[in-house]
Amino acid sequence: MDIALLLSDPAQHFISRNLDNDPVQLMLAGRGVPGIPLKHLVQQIKSRKIARDKLPQWFKTPGLVYGPSKSLEQCSSEITARYKSQLVSGKELVDLTGGLGVDQYYLGKNFDNATYVEQDPWLCSIADNNFKALGAPTTQVVNQSAEEYTEHIYRHRRQLDCVFIDPDRRPSEVRHHIMDQYRPNIRDLLPRLWPHTQVILLKLSTMQDIKSTVHALGNVQQVYVVAVENECKELVFLLRNEYHGIIHYTGVNFTTSGQQQISFSEAAFNQTAEFADPNGYLYQPNSSLMKLGAFGYLGNKYGIKKLHPNSHLYSSKKLVANFPGRIFEIQWTIPFKAKK
Numbered sequence: 001m002d003i004a005l006l007l008s009d010p011a012q013h014f015i016s017r018n019l020d021n022d023p024v025q026l027m028l029a030g031r032g033v034p035g036i037p038l039k040h041l042v043q044q045i046k047s048r049k050i051a052r053d054k055l056p057q058w059f060k061t062p063g064l065v066y067g068p069s070k071s072l073e074q075c076s077s078e079i080t081a082r083y084k085s086q087l088v089s090g091k092e093l094v095d096l097t098g099g100l101g102v103d104q105y106y107l108g109k110n111f112d113n114a115t116y117v118e119q120d121p122w123l124c125s126i127a128d129n130n131f132k133a134l135g136a137p138t139t140q141v142v143n144q145s146a147e148e149y150t151e152h153i154y155r156h157r158r159q160l161d162c163v164f165i166d167p168d169r170r171p172s173e174v175r176h177h178i179m180d181q182y183r184p185n186i187r188d189l190l191p192r193l194w195p196h197t198q199v200i201l202l203k204l205s206t207m208q209d210i211k212s213t214v215h216a217l218g219n220v221q222q223v224y225v226v227a228v229e230n231e232c233k234e235l236v237f238l239l240r241n242e243y244h245g246i247i248h249y250t251g252v253n254f255t256t257s258g259q260q261q262i263s264f265s266e267a268a269f270n271q272t273a274e275f276a277d278p279n280g281y282l283y284q285p286n287s288s289l290m291k292l293g294a295f296g297y298l299g300n301k302y303g304i305k306k307l308h309p310n311s312h313l314y315s316s317k318k319l320v321a322n323f324p325g326r327i328f329e330i331q332w333t334i335p336f337k338a339k340k
Contacts, residue, residue: 001040001122003129006065011036015044047072054078055102063133065126071100074168076203079254080226080234081106087224087238088201090161094153096146096184097166101127103203105136107164113138119145146184150192160197165189169205179204179213187216194219200239206232206291219243227253227288230326235291251288253324260286260324268297276305276315278333283314285325 005011010033018026023042032038047066051059054077058064066072076084081102089110098104098118104127108114116131116139118124124143131139142149146165153160167182179186186202193200204213206225214220214237222238230253249268252261273296283304285295295312299305302323304314315330334340 001037003065003125005036006040006044007063007129008033008036010034011041011044014041015048018045019048021045043068058102058130058134061134064130067100067123067126071123074166075100075102076166077228077233078102078106079228083226083252083254084201084203084234084236085110087222087236088162088164088199090198092158092160093162093164094149094160094197095164095166096149096189097164097168098127098141099123099166101130103164103166104139105131105134107162107201108137108139111137111161113140115140115142117142117144117146117149119143119148146189150189153196154192158196162199162201163193163197164201164203166203179208179216190217194241198241202237202239204235204237206235208235210235210292213237214247220247221245222248222250223292224250224252225288225291227251227286227291229253229255230287232287232291249292249294251286251292251324253286253288260288262289262298262301262324264294264297268294271296271300273299273306273309275308278307278315278330280317280330281315281319282328282330283316283320283323283325284328285312285314289324 014033023046026042027038030038032041044066046069048059050072051066057078084103085106088107091112093108093111093114094117095104096117098116101116104114104116114137116127118127121143124141128141165186167184167186169182210223214223217237217239219239219241220237221240221243224236225232226234226236247266248263250261250263252259285298289298290312295306299314302320304316304320307313307315
């Protein structure tokens with residue numbers, strides 16, 4: 001499909017006019033723009049609907065083209081991409097799994113030079129157009145697989161400050177949660193990349209087990225669990241070349257009222273919790289902290305007590321208003337008996 005056709009005035013007018021209409025009904029109606037297949041116009045409408053909430057800056061920017069729905073579903077949201085952009089900086093960045101280019105766009109702001117790598121030629125064309133429309137710093141767009149470009153880095157002995165990888169967790173129709181089933185295979189790439197970069201930033205499925213992933217990857221310095229409105233969205237690992245020190249963990253939850261964030265070292269997992277019956281207030285940690293664990297540390301930090309070893313709910317007599325999660329006032333308790 002020619003991007004210029006999708007950006008033409010008749011196409012953009014059709015997309016804007018029908019943005020709130022049902023895509024299925026639009027296809028059934030069969031009326032579009034002469035010279036442009038209707039399915040491509042409807043695809044743009046479907047993707048823009050997703051972008052309206054997920055990528056508000058992109059949605060408001062004229063001249064953008066959107067990829068297929070799968071790309072919109074798998075890409076980072078604007079809020080999580082902005083957060084990751086605070087984690088790394090330097091001169092040379094390579095994004096080996098470019099996709100729609102959302103992470104590349106925000107991460108690239110902190111680097112002098114950025115390279116976007118994507119094996120799908122259509123997504124490369126879209127990214128090249130969108131980077132220019134968004135006024136992004138100069139970004140080299142490369143139409144290659146992650147494996148091919150890694151070999152290019154290896155052969156030419158390029159020195160990088162950071163490599164970003166967000167592997168496809170649905171290389172087929174089945175969603176995978178085992179790291180070796182992702183594409184590209186991260187553990188195959190790492191030995192080739194380490195001689196040429198200081199930092200590797202990985203975005204993985206939130207279904208991934210954190211402890212086993214840290215062990216499998218090695219060189220992990222930071223682990224981030226990122227949630228939006230109490231829903232886990234991303235599991236991010238920051239690896240540093242030849243790092244063998246203490247691993248730090250951060251849980252962050254973005255809400256309409258602000259940002260909840262807690263950081264701690266791996267020693268926090270060794271802390272034990274105190275237990276008590278429900279009393280006064282009930283606390284449920286936000287989803288990023290539920291994913292991280294360290295429940296003993298959490299109770300000790302806020303002076304609250306768990307209800308039971310197998311429950312991750314807490315209680316306290318006095319209100320702890322800054323607790324990072326949901327807080328309920330207990331009005332009464334009912335004994336667990338059939339007559340009650």
